[in-house]
Amino acid sequence: MTYPEPLTPTHDDPRLDVRDGRFPAVPPSAPRASAPEDGPSGAPADAPTDWRQRARTFATPAAAVAVLIVVALLGTGIVSRNTGELYIPGAGTTTLLRSVFLAALFLHTGEIVGHRLARTVAGAPEVRPPMWGIALSLAGAAASFGQIVQMADYSGMTFTETYATEPGGMLLLQANAFLAAAGCAWLFKKPVWALLPLAVVIFSEAVRAHPEQDTPEIGIALTTIHLTASALWTGGLVYALRAMHLWRAQPDGEPGAGRRLLGRYARMAAFLYVALAVTGTFSTLRRLPLENILTTAYGRTLIVKLALFTLVSVLALVARSRLHRKPSAHGRVDPDGAAKAARAEVVVLVGVVAVSALLTVVPTPTW
DSSP: OOOOOOOOOOTTOTTOOGGGTOOOOOOTTSOOOOOOOBOTTSSBTTHHHHHHHHHHHHHHHHHHHHHHHHHHHHHHHHHTTTSOOOOOTTHHHHHHHHHHHHHHHHHHHHHHHHHHHHTTSTTOOSOOOOOOHHHHHHHHHHHHHHHHHHHHHHHTOOHHHHHHSHHHHHHHHHHHHHHHHHHHHHHOSOGGGGHHHHHHHHHHHHHHTOOOSSSHHHHHHHHHHHHHHHHHHHHHHHHHHHHHHHHTTOTTSOTTHHHHHHHHHHHHHHHHHHHHHHHHHHHHHHHOOGGGTTTSHHHHHHHHHHHHHHHHHHHHHHHHHHHTOOOOTTSOOOTTHHHHHHHHHHHHHHHHHHHHHHHTTSOOOOO
């Protein structure tokens, strides 16, 4: 009895399949696939990189929220210590609501401008970060309504009586303007329409912050410019960083599109810096007597704000210098160098926003 000779696998034999228990030979010229190297615990070697990237993604917003909450709840008690000024009931809650109000205003306004700025970047991917406008405006409306409820609770007035007061009427106007901005973001395809109600929020806040009888129009103009520049700086930077993070994984964009977007933002931020410095200086000289800088809660809060603003300026200069850094001898440039400084700038800017909200709560010294 004779047995058939075993089949000899050849490179061009399509009948050979791994399901038959026979494996086709690999041609000598074909590269052999190497198994991925495992880390010490058996996980792939790139696993640490993945969790580090995720940690960096969530570290910035987590740190920003922590800074906002700590400054809002503890700031009033710290700056008011041994000043002899009147006690402000519910100051921590009010500061937290004011911080949410300003953050919603700044992020929504800067998001709209940042979205239009991203469209001007050559070679940028088609995808854009998801718009947060509706959620931000609803948060701003909730913060405004919350201040009305708190005002009615501490004053013992009804909601109708609270609306009739000038501060209550301004808060009601701001809440309705935020709701209108959310409606514009939901109904219209172009988010730029939401800038109209957001402009109403900025102007009404400037009016609310200057109840003085002596030349209030000067203070209103300075505050309007200051708030607008703050919104474009803070919200624009947050949107630019979100776009940079999203564009890294997009194959349809040119390399360096995120850096070019951050560079365009940096050029806009240079003019915003000048506007903030000028309007902030003149507003301080109009409202704060120099002899009361260290003895009042308003003066102490202002010193903290100036220190944070100085730190923001340093971080902005670091990010700008890294954007224009020339390649090394190996032709490499750290793509995350400018983004790291910008992320730290965002955290400090949140502290500036919280301290700015604190300035609207503590008593304002008079000449």
